[in-house]
């Protein structure tokens with residue numbers, strides 16, 4: 001097994017296994033040997049002995065001291081692939097103006113709910129296409145509350161052609177940003193036995209394979225291997241394995257060629273892992289059922305970040321190929337009304353690519369338009385306070401604030417005008433002298449159209 005393959009094993013066990021982290025502090029070489037990690041504990045100590053504070057030196061690749069550190073750096077670089085891909089800004093700016101402006105409004109709306117930092121950490125995926133209905137994973141932490149698996153979209157020639165045309169329409173609106181789309185949502189790509197065929201069509205149209213995040217790598221190792229063989233070395237965010245237990249981690253290293261795994265990112269979700277899960281979907285239901293236990297677990301394991309209440313990734317179209325449904329969705333903080341942390345702004349059905357194109361066009365000219373029209377009913381986001389602070393009117397939540405500066409109005413006039421959005425105002429009833437300010441507040445996500 002190569003040095004990078006061993007380094008990959010080291011990184012994943014450090015991230016996932018609390019006992020291993022503990023053992024490293026006592027007898028590091030023995031801990032390596034027991035997990036068949038063929039590296040020198042001494043040569044890699046700058047990585048695993050994070051208490052010395054050298055983690056970042058290794059992570060960013062400065063002053064690499066030996067071949068083992070170089071192998072670790074290679075592993076980090078390949079793990080960063082998914083982030084580097086998604087945070088490439090050029091791709092975002094290639095989407096149509098309507099889509100870009102709508103997404104910007106939605107992001108600003110979410111600043112008030114979740115804060116700017118967390119909203120910007122979102123992957124901002126422009127569409128998700130479910131190739132299967134529901135999911136066989138049944139993961140307790142599923143942040144989107146996937147329903148039970150209920151079949152997949154057969155890969156008949158007609159269906160493949162239909163899928164191709166749908167992707168072509170999405171590409172038409174999103175341009176290069178379509179590369180950030182993906183082929184699952186509340187579903188798992190490997191629940192589809194021929195996922196790779198659809199990924200290949202995506203690649204042919206968009207020039208990159210979509211992200212393939214799966215919790216079913218050890219349930220369907222042949223399917224996982226086929227996808228790794230196909231996309232590990234091609235452009236795109238690559239393959240990511242969600243790993244929910246140490247037993248599954250052991251299985252993965254025992255099942256797959258460990259050199260292939262160097263190119264796979266892992267989402268470490270086992271007990272004792274250093275990653276947090278969103279408090280939404282099935283995880284939220286579990287925590288609500290037994291909040292005390294959930295909190296103890298969170299404190300003990302530092303696993304759950306309770307302020308993280310949506311998986312917060314999809315600002316765009318959600319299609320289910322099995323049911324023929326299409327929606328426009330954005331993330332919201334999960335709540336009793338919205339336990340899965342997803343808000344559906346519009347819903348439709350489709351039989352073919354023309355129906356999808358019509359839905360997209362309707363969204364472009366209605367919800368995504370960048371100006372208000374006479375009949376728009378405008379309402380302030382429920383959680384926003386209007387305050388007068390140091391002579392300025394501010395719209396605030398604990399996460400974000402928007403200052404309103406309009407010297408042509410007195411403070412009292414501003415407070416009164418903005419206050420009316422609590423109960424809602426129809427745009428045609430607003431005096432034109434307030435139109436510019438109204439658009440400003442709307443574009444910054446504080447008021448929304450609730451027609």
Ligand code: SF4
Nearest residue numbers: 135137138139142215
């Ligand atoms: S986390 Fe993924 S694999 Fe698990 S139930 Fe949800 S959609 Fe399925």
